[in-house]
Structure formats: C-alpha cells, structure tokens
Amino acid sequence: MGKIIKLLSLLLAGLILTACGAGLSEGGQDVTLFAVNVGKGDALILQVDGYACLIDAGRPYARGKVRSALEAMGVGALDAVFLTHTDGDHAGGLWWLSESDIPVGAWYAPAYYTDVKDEKHPAVKAALARGQSVQWLRRGDSVPLGDTGAVLRVLAPDRLFEDKDNNNSLVMMLETAQGRMLLTGDMELPEEAVLLGQGDDLSCAVLKVPNHADDDTVSEAFARATSAKVAVISTDSNEKPETPDPGVVSRLTAAGASCCVTQDAGLGLRVTLNGGQPAVTAVDIDAPRAAGVAIQSVVPGDDLITLRNDGADCDLTGWYLYSDRGGELYAFPSGVVLRAGATVTVGTRSSDDGDYDLLWDDKKVVHKSKRDDIALYDGWGRIIDAMSNGF
Numbered sequence: 001m002g003k004i005i006k007l008l009s010l011l012l013a014g015l016i017l018t019a020c021g022a023g024l025s026e027g028g029q030d031v032t033l034f035a036v037n038v039g040k041g042d043a044l045i046l047q048v049d050g051y052a053c054l055i056d057a058g059r060p061y062a063r064g065k066v067r068s069a070l071e072a073m074g075v076g077a078l079d080a081v082f083l084t085h086t087d088g089d090h091a092g093g094l095w096w097l098s099e100s101d102i103p104v105g106a107w108y109a110p111a112y113y114t115d116v117k118d119e120k121h122p123a124v125k126a127a128l129a130r131g132q133s134v135q136w137l138r139r140g141d142s143v144p145l146g147d148t149g150a151v152l153r154v155l156a157p158d159r160l161f162e163d164k165d166n167n168n169s170l171v172m173m174l175e176t177a178q179g180r181m182l183l184t185g186d187m188e189l190p191e192e193a194v195l196l197g198q199g200d201d202l203s204c205a206v207l208k209v210p211n212h213a214d215d216d217t218v219s220e221a222f223a224r225a226t227s228a229k230v231a232v233i234s235t236d237s238n239e240k241p242e243t244p245d246p247g248v249v250s251r252l253t254a255a256g257a258s259c260c261v262t263q264d265a266g267l268g269l270r271v272t273l274n275g276g277q278p279a280v281t282a283v284d285i286d287a288p289r290a291a292g293v294a295i296q297s298v299v300p301g302d303d304l305i306t307l308r309n310d311g312a313d314c315d316l317t318g319w320y321l322y323s324d325r326g327g328e329l330y331a332f333p334s335g336v337v338l339r340a341g342a343t344v345t346v347g348t349r350s351s352d353d354g355d356y357d358l359l360w361d362d363k364k365v366v367h368k369s370k371r372d373d374i375a376l377y378d379g380w381g382r383i384i385d386a387m388s389n390g391f
Helices: 060-072 094-099 122-129 189-197 220-226 246-254
Strands: 005-008 010-012 015-017 031-036 044-048 051-055 080-082 107-110 134-137 142-144 151-156 171-176 179-183 206-208 230-233 258-261 268-274 277-285 293-299 304-309 320-323 329-331 343-348 358-360 373-377 383-388
Touching (some): 031 060, 031 179, 044 171, 060 094, 060 320, 060 329, 060 373, 107 122, 189 220, 230 268, 246 258, 293 383
Parallel strands (some): 080 107, 107 134, 206 230
Antiparallel strands (some): 031 044, 031 268, 151 171, 268 277, 304 343, 320 329
C-alpha cells in the first residue's frame, strides 16, 4: 500500500515548503512528524532515526488512515504510544490499536485527568489488553527516545483542572539534534497561562497547534513565545466549521509561522526537521476508490448489514464497518473478496444463525429505536458508503 503513496508539495500560507526527502538529515539524525488527516482529531506519528511513537490515535473510524500512515512511514512497531488526554477524538482509536497486531513498547498518559474512572481510562484499558501498564507523566518528567539522543520533555500538566480535561493535556517539547517541536494536545488558554507562567523557553521550529486551532487557545503571548516556523493544525472544518479560527491563524502568522492544516492533505502532513529548518509535504492517497461497492441494507433488531458489489471483484481486506451511535467497529478478515454482482451479509451475536456470512463478534450493534449511521470504509480509511437504520 505504501508504494502507491505519492508526495505532493503544498502551497501553504504563501510559502512553498518542500520535502527534505527520506534520507538521513544533516547531523546524522532523521526527524519526522506525520500529522495524520483524521478529521477534527489528533493522531501524530513521530519518528527519530529508528524510534517511532504514536501521539494520540484519533477516533475509531480513523483506523485506516492511521494504519496507512504508519505503513507510509515504514513503521511496523511502535516504541511507545502517548495519550495527551481522554477526549474521544484523541483516545477513541486506542482500543483498535490495542487489539491490532502492531507491537507497542510502552504506554504513556498525563497523571491528571477528569470525567473518567481510573479503570475506564482509555490508556489503562488499552495497556491492560496487552498485559502492560501505563506510565503517568507530569511536568518535569522526560522520555528518552531510545538511543537516538532525542528526548520528549514534559512541560504540562503540573496540576489538575477539574472543569475540562483539555486543560490536563500532555504538553511535550521534542528536543533533537535537528531542532525542537512543541506538541500541545488540546491545551486551552487556562493551561496555556500556567505554562507561560513557568517561564520555560517555548521556542520551537514546529508547533502542533493546540485544540484544533479553536478560538479558546493560542494567545498572542503564546504565539510570540513559540516563534514557530511551521504551525500544524489538525482539524476538518466540515466537522467543526469554526476551526481553524481566523484569530488563531492570524496570531500565529504574525509571529512568523506558516500554518498547515491536515484537511488539505489526503492522508496527512509529513513534517521534517533539518538543521532547525522544517519542511512540510502533503501525503496524498494515489489509489482509486472501489467502484460499485455499497451498503445494500441495514436491518436493526436482526443486526444485519448487507453489502453489494455492482463493480469488479473487490478484496475487502483492511476494510471496516463503523456504527456511529455505539462506536463499534468491524474489520473484514484478510482474504474476503466480494465478487462482482455478489452480496455479503455481516451479522452479530444478536442475529439468528444462518442469516449472515460473516460474524461481527459483538451484539446489539445497530440501534433498534434511535438513528444509527453505519459507515463502510476502505483500507485507506476513506468512507465508501453510509446508511442509517431508518430512524
């Protein structure tokens, strides 16, 4: 799949930012951040030489995008997974990751959080599913990135904000031989004010803009303190029209940053650092969508979802169904081919035996009395079709 990804240069904020290439950067260190286009959410793949980690995982339906981005980066195993906070658009993808075949060396999360019981914490559940535990981070901690010499220094949180978990976000400064990146989760103005009050040097080449560049973040003082050359915004204005906020973009631009938005790239934005100079490349998906495959019917109560194929034979390996109301996800097994002119029915443990071809090992997936949208995604994480349950 990775072989058919092509890199496209983007004209962003009046600058042409070209790729550094896939080779080793000056100074013997290769530093890359891949901001996956997961809509209004975060999923960042950080790679320094041979070390690779994932910072947030988007929502469950971003599964295909995240897996495709990992493949594009040549990442088959993760040295670590960091969760910045418990919001679903950052944490929702952890459960499919925990059930996947992708090795994970360690799990990290902020030591302060709210609105979730300890045993229900998404990082705890993901780690426990692997027989592992979570390492809790707070200001003053640091995580070395293997033997690369690079380190993630934790700048926040240093206290609990009870009103909103955004303000308990894990804020980390990546320090490498090639320069610095500031990664901010969904930090809003209250946590930002605490961070500014600490007097840290926040200057960086690359800023991952907090909270999808909503209007409750990035003060003028913060924009000046970071003085970033590139500001990466992970959002989709179709999901949240008020992002990116023009005021946030204006303050960042005035401070010297070029603002790049993930929705402008098919798969995401690849950011490289070389001698303190960032370069941004859009990574697109150069693969045709399957023509003719669609959802034929969704039957609530019986929990039956039928696909039909009016096109050529289609390999469904890597494809998946997603129930919006319940947040459940079904991944088609490897080797399932939907032949031209054929149908395939997916049932659950709520369905009668013999009524389906493939088992979604769950029950009551399709809601019986409230609207539930069932979406079909291909292996790249692109939505192919969707149908409601009729309510």
